[in-house]
Amino acid sequence: MTLLRLNNLSFGYDPQRLIFEDISFAVHPGEVFCIIGPNGCGKTTLIDSILGINQPQQGTIEVSGTHLAQLKPREFAQHIAYVPQSHSKTFPYTVLDIVVMGRTYATRGFGSPDSSQQQRARESLDQVGLKGFEERLYTELSGGELQLVLIARALTQDARIMVLDEPTAHLDFRHELMVMEIITRLVKEKGLTIVMATHFLNQAFYLENAAVPTRVALMNQGKIETIGTPSEVITKNNLKDVFKIISITGTTDEEGIQRKFIVPLKNLR
Amino acid sequence: MSSPKKTIVTIILILLPVLFFFGTICIGRYYVSLTDIFLTLWQGLTGNNSGLSSETTTVILQIRLPRAFQGAMVGAALGASGAAFQSLFRNPLVSSGILGVSAGAGFGAALAIVLFNTVFLTPLFAFVFGILAVILSYFAGKIDNTSTTITLVLGGTIIQSIFSALISLLKYLADTATQLPAITFWLMGSLASTKTADVFLALIPMVLGMAGMLIMRYRLNVLSMGDREARTLGINVMANKAAIIGFATLATAGAVCVSGIVGWIGLIIPHVGRMLVGNDNKWLVPASMSLGACFVIFCDTLCRSLTGGEIPLGIVTALIGGPFFIYLLKKTKGRSW
Numbered sequence: 190m191t192l193l194r195l196n197n198l199s200f201g202y203d204p205q206r207l208i209f210e211d212i213s214f215a216v217h218p219g220e221v222f223c224i225i226g227p228n229g230c231g232k233t234t235l236i237d238s239i240l241g242i243n244q245p246q247q248g249t250i251e252v253s254g255t256h257l258a259q260l261k262p263r264e265f266a267q268h269i270a271y272v273p274q275s276h277s278k279t280f281p282y283t284v285l286d287i288v289v290m291g292r293t294y295a296t297r298g299f300g301s302p303d304s305s306q307q308q309r310a311r312e313s314l315d316q317v318g319l320k321g322f323e324e325r326l327y328t329e330l331s332g333g334e335l336q337l338v339l340i341a342r343a344l345t346q347d348a349r350i351m352v353l354d355e356p357t358a359h360l361d362f363r364h365e366l367m368v369m370e371i372i373t374r375l376v377k378e379k380g381l382t383i384v385m386a387t388h389f390l391n392q393a394f395y396l397e398n399a400a401v402p403t404r405v406a407l408m409n410q411g412k413i414e415t416i417g418t419p420s421e422v423i424t425k426n427n428l429k430d431v432f433k434i435i436s437i438t439g440t441t442d443e444e445g446i447q448r449k450f451i452v453p454l455k456n457l458r
Numbered sequence: 459m460s461s462p463k464k465t466i467v468t469i470i471l472i473l474l475p476v477l478f479f480f481g482t483i484c485i486g487r488y489y490v491s492l493t494d495i496f497l498t499l500w501q502g503l504t505g506n507n508s509g510l511s512s513e514t515t516t517v518i519l520q521i522r523l524p525r526a527f528q529g530a531m532v533g534a535a536l537g538a539s540g541a542a543f544q545s546l547f548r549n550p551l552v553s554s555g556i557l558g559v560s561a562g563a564g565f566g567a568a569l570a571i572v573l574f575n576t577v578f579l580t581p582l583f584a585f586v587f588g589i590l591a592v593i594l595s596y597f598a599g600k601i602d603n604t605s606t607t608i609t610l611v612l613g614g615t616i617i618q619s620i621f622s623a624l625i626s627l628l629k630y631l632a633d634t635a636t637q638l639p640a641i642t643f644w645l646m647g648s649l650a651s652t653k654t655a656d657v658f659l660a661l662i663p664m665v666l667g668m669a670g671m672l673i674m675r676y677r678l679n680v681l682s683m684g685d686r687e688a689r690t691l692g693i694n695v696m697a698n699k700a701a702i703i704g705f706a707t708l709a710t711a712g713a714v715c716v717s718g719i720v721g722w723i724g725l726i727i728p729h730v731g732r733m734l735v736g737n738d739n740k741w742l743v744p745a746s747m748s749l750g751a752c753f754v755i756f757c758d759t760l761c762r763s764l765t766g767g768e769i770p771l772g773i774v775t776a777l778i779g780g781p782f783f784i785y786l787l788k789k790t791k792g793r794s795w
Contacts, residue, residue, distance in 0.1 A: 240690055266692030279548040279682050280737040286679065293680050294692030301676035301740045346691075 198248035226408030270343035291345025333364030393419035537750020540724025545678035554724030561621035562591025588711035646770030647718035667709025722779030
């Protein structure tokens with residue numbers, strides 16, 4: 190049983206110039222599926238297709254065996270929750286107002302979330318370590334706190350798949366680690382399935398080391414080069430081919446944590 | 459909001475318009491007391507003679523009561539539409555006229571005045587052209603079957619300027635002795651010509667529009683997250699946007715067709731609401747209705763009682779609204795939203 194399956198997916202805003210082409214993969218329950226690749230390789234556009242925001246020219250996407258195109262937005266939100274790469278803040282809602290929006294699909298008619306749904310939102314805030322933030326204005330949060338709030342909002346959807354587009358793009362080391370710890374906990378304890386685009390390749394090693402089932406898809410120029418475990422995919426040779434860089438890999442053994450890492454050294458001439 | 463504060467604010471927002479409503483009926487050159495109002499209403503309901511002079515009952519029933527009611531409805535409709543559009547367009551500087559409903563209504567009114575030389579058809583034409591302008595803006599901003607906030611606002615701006623040009627054209631063609639002043643005064647907005655019949659006719663779109671916005675108001679929170687997030691949170695963005703634009707337009711067109719162009723309400727009233735009840739549209743939309751009703755009644759009372767004649771409503775709302783908006787901007791340092 191696969192939760193999410195892409196079959197020969199192709200998309201381009203201009204049908205003559207495809208952004209990505211013939212993408213196929215299946216995401217299994219309880220794994221983290223990382224999509225990596227250089228800027229402009231089509232990661233975000235691929236994620237937009239998974240979210241149903243753009244309609245693929247060819248191929249299909251199945252969510253729990255149903256064609257994505259047949260899912261109404263309300264049904265879609267029950268299956269897939271989304272954490273955006275960046276969020277432009279408009280009005281100073283309270284943190285609880287934001288997080289409870291995760292229950293939108295579960296409200297009856299056009300109504301607003303009831304007290305049990307607010308309770309669900311409070312639990313999500315607790316899960317990301319933001320207990321006590323309920324009445325804070327979300328416009329006054331730091332970038333790291335905002336990202337955690339958006340993760341809490343996605344959690345509140347109680348969907349089995351969470352799609353994150355570069356979840357740590359604007360975060361400092363501390364908040365990056367917090368996000369990775371939350372992801373680890375969600376997958377291990379709640380059996381959540383995660384699809385995540387990232388530029389931080391060491392995150393895949395982090396997850397591998399934390400014994401989270403993790404696979405990495407390496408994208409390049411709109412195609413998937415290879416799919417495998419972090420150790421199989423994130424290698425000096427693959428990075429040389431795709432990113433055109435010289436890098437080194439190594440293993441740390443500090444604080445009792447044995448983990449692989451990769452460091453970019455220089456561009457190929 | 460905490461619950462005790464919520465309760466207090468709710469009570470104030472319900473009582474305030476009632477207070478303003480009866481207050482404005484009392485104010486004016488013909489003296490009317492609160493007791494007179496209730497006696498007149500009682501007489502109207504039961505048919506018992508209250509012993510009041512017929513002048514008093516006429517002033518109350520034929521002039522001040524319809525006008526106060528019209529003012530309350532116009533204010534509530536414009537306040538709610540402004541709040542809805544601000545969330546929908548994710549922009550606190552947007553008002554109810556952003557998609558050209560006021561410009562369209564102005565053109566319709568001017569056209570009726572020039573073509574028929576009668577006030578009878580003016581509200582109808584204003585209403586129809588107000589709605590037509592919004593439909594045109596919507597399709598002008600719709601590209602590839604979707605409409606982003608930017609293209610919609612752009613569409614609205616274009617249609618607004620086209621209708622403004624057409625209004626100028628009609629003014630240029632109008633008879634300078636009768637029609638031109640009529641057009642000019644209409645565009646300044648006023649409740650002076652309120653008739654009981656108008657009140658009931660314009661009530662239909664205003665009530666429909668406001669009811670729709672009240673029912674859908676939580677969706678405004680979700681839509682204000684942006685199209686992409688709103689969709690993944692589980693709502694059909696295009697359909698919800700279109701419905702809210704439809705309801706807000708009905709309410710605004712209903713208001714503008716009887717009051718003329720009254721600015722500032724759809725812009726500042728939601729901001730006062732935000733300061734009082736916060737940004738959750740569950741509270742903000744009804745609060746904007748209450749505050750809008752109060753503001754228009756207040757301004758209209760000034761219009762008809764400050765001087766011997768009538769000052770156009772649009773002038774008073776702008777003269778009070780403008781400085782007040784600057785005050786808000788300074789006080790919040792432009793950051794609170």
